[in-house]
Amino acid sequence: MSIYQFAKSIVLLAGQRIREELSQELIIETKSNPNDLVTNMDKETEAFLVSQINEHYPEHRIIGEEGHGQDVTDTEGYLWVIDPIDGTLNFVHQQQNFAISIGIFHDGKKYAGVIYDVMNDKLYHAEAGHGAYLNDQPLPVLKDTELVTSIISMNPNWLTKERTRDMYAPIVQAARSARSYGSAALDFAYVATGIIDSYITLRLHPWDFSGGMIIAEEVGAVVSNQLGEKLDPLHSSSILVANPALHQELLNDYLSPYRARLNEIHQGQFSRR
Ligand code: IPD
Ligand code: CA
Ligand code: CA
Ligand code: CA
CATH class of the missing domain: 3.40.190.80 (D-Maltodextrin-Binding Protein; domain 2)
Structure with a gap:
């Protein structure tokens, strides 16, 4: 399995875990201010993704919003940049309209991106140079607008x-x-x-x-x-x-x-x- 395929597979698994646990009560904490929230699901999802990456690719480095990754200061090798739940306020208030997001770079160059709209089961993904997809559908090149x-x-x-x-x-x-x-x-x-x-x-x-x-x-x-x-x-x-x-x-x-x-x-x- 390529790193790109692997990234998609763990994001889908992480999304499934979120959906399965949605009925459980959330533990909600504040971060920098009263509207900056983090939940146990943000932390658990990041911990899950990081443990999967560490297990399969121990030499890869990871930056994650909730701090399960490392303190990375250069872009050598493979670098995973992870947001376990993007749209935490939507997650808490709406239980929808949030996404898991991962960008992967190799020696500072773009390698692949994966965004999973968890509740709508929509996986947006791209391997750099090979086009972008929504699930299995290739996305057309954008048209110019005013x-x-x-x-x-x-x-x-x-x-x-x-x-x-x-x-x-x-x-x-x-x-x-x-x-x-x-x-x-x-x-x-x-x-x-x-x-x-x-x-x-x-x-x-x-x-x-x-x-x-x-x-x-x-x-x-x-x-x-x-x-x-x-x-x-x-x-x-x-x-x-x-x-x-x-x-x-x-x-x-x-x-x-x-x-x-x-x-x-x-x-x-x-x-x-
Ligand atoms: C936030 C969301 C939001 C944006 C904020 C982000 P989070 O991410 O993407 O749309 O306006 O700047 O911090 O904290 O929900 O992962
Ligand atoms: Ca946040
Ligand atoms: Ca975010
Ligand atoms: Ca987040």
């Missing part, structure tokens, strides 16, 4: 903050419509399947974007930060993902006038380099 006829996804919180309101409100105003799904991984999957045309957010961690980046790029989406720079799996970043024409329109017409501010935000928030 903002006026596009649906974008953005968390409305960014429109309530003084520092970002003037930057993002014109995008929402010009778009055909806006959505907010509460799972970054599903946002990437929805761009990859054309359900939305762009996903825009100011802060994601590597486990939020790694799987999605690999899948979306396989169908021709452009994935960058909001300064137009490439993402890397070791650093948190702002995010702009869209089909090529829309990505260019958003970057040139809406975000580049705010380059100075975006640079400042990046230096303040993502200064681990």
Whole structure:
């Protein structure tokens, strides 16, 4: 079994475990603030995935949101970047609209991405260079769109903050419509399947974007930060993902006038380099 096949198989198993345990009462804790939740299922799912990877590929390294992986500072060899439940708030409140997300890199290059929409049994996956799939169906390359006829996804919180309101409100105003799904991984999957045309957010961690980046790029989406720079799996970043024409329109017409501010935000928030 290839590493790609193995990744899909453990994600499906992890999803099955979540579905089976859904009727059990959750143990919910808060992390950085009262709305930043983690449950026993987030931790158990990550522990399961990490133990499976360690058993089969002991030399591979792992970054996981809930800390079962290692403290990784370089991209040598195989690197797994794992979000055991992306959309924990949806998981807690809705018991749906959450996903397991894995991005795998080899010597810093994209290798494979897997996103599993657990309750809808939809597996989005891609091996770099070999196209992306939803279950067994190949996903077509994205068509270019313009903002006026596009649906974008953005968390409305960014429109309530003084520092970002003037930057993002014109995008929402010009778009055909806006959505907010509460799972970054599903946002990437929805761009990859054309359900939305762009996903825009100011802060994601590597486990939020790694799987999605690999899948979306396989169908021709452009994935960058909001300064137009490439993402890397070791650093948190702002995010702009869209089909090529829309990505260019958003970057040139809406975000580049705010380059100075975006640079400042990046230096303040993502200064681990
Ligand atoms: C969160 C979700 C959410 C995004 C947050 C993420 P989590 O991940 O992807 O959509 O807006 O920035 O932290 O904590 O549910 O894995
Ligand atoms: Ca979290
Ligand atoms: Ca996440
Ligand atoms: Ca998570």
